[in-house]
Amino acid sequence: MRRRVALVAAGALGLVALAIPARVPAQAPASSVAKAKGDGNQPLTVDADRMERLGKESLVIFTGNVVARQNNSVQYADRMEVYLAEKGDRVLRTVSTGGVRIITRDCRTATAVRAEYLDLEQRVVLIGNARVWQNDNVVSGDTITIELSEDRSVVQGGRQERVKAVFYPREEGKQNGQGRTPGESCNN
Numbered sequence: 001m002r003r004r005v006a007l008v009a010a011g012a013l014g015l016v017a018l019a020i021p022a023r024v025p026a027q028a029p030a031s032s033v034a035k036a037k038g039d040g041n042q043p044l045t046v047d048a049d050r051m052e053r054l055g056k057e058s059l060v061i062f063t064g065n066v067v068a069r070q071n072n073s074v075q076y077a078d079r080m081e082v083y084l085a086e087k088g089d090r091v092l093r094t095v096s097t098g099g100v101r102i103i104t105r106d107c108r109t110a111t112a113v114r115a116e117y118l119d120l121e122q123r124v125v126l127i128g129n130a131r132v133w134q135n136d137n138v139v140s141g142d143t144i145t146i147e148l149s150e151d152r153s154v155v156q157g158g159r160q161e162r163v164k165a166v167f168y169p170r171e172e173g174k175q176n177g178q179g180r181t182p183g184e185s186c187n188n
Contacts, residue, residue, distance in 0.1 A: 042071040044091060046080065058084040066096070072105035075115070092119050100126075107186035108134045112144070122149040130155075139165045 049064025060082040062068075068075045078098025085092055094117045102110040113128025123145065126132070130144040142158030157163045 044068060044070045044082075046082070048080070058086055058088065060084065068094075068096075074103050076101045077115070090119070091117075093117060103186055106134075108132060109186070110144075121147075123147055136168045137166060139163075 046062050046066065046068045048062035048066045050062070052061045052063075053059070054061070062080045062082070063078070066075075066077045066080045068077075068080060075096060077096035077100045079096065081095045082091055083093040083095075084090065094115075096115045097113065100110075100112045100115045102115065104110075110126055110130070110132045112126035112130040114126075116125045116127070117123070118125075125146075126144040128142065129140075130142065131138065131140040132144060133139070139153075139155055140161075141155040141163040142161065143156045144153060145156075146153045155163045155165070
């Protein structure tokens, strides 16, 4: 039986500024950062096979086919730990493990073994075989750290593999996923 829980969250899936720039060459548009800051008013809805709440720790653990949605972004994982503020009125941190896949509202996709979101720092850390792509553009490394409020990302290689990035020039007139309406899906 699947459980659905809605939590008021402060941008737990606000990954609109993932490591790949929205335009090549250059940087993500300034509106990406503004959108990320506004995501906190949207509810975080989590579906999973099982949910366990540990009140003293202000922790909610979701396991089994976890699907978390917020503001047209979705995250899939085997397990998600949601750390709440003491009053339970906002998400402070999430830790997702096992087959983590994130699809943002602007059609960027990220995969990793583990994903950590820290609300106060506005930071997302993708750990273990981390990869972010949009269309044919891709960035990969052992760890990808995304500073949402700064529109900045750092990709680190591991012992076995160096950082890799491939960027293709954007064709004139293509929106690269930016002009999508809420009902449209990404083609990746």
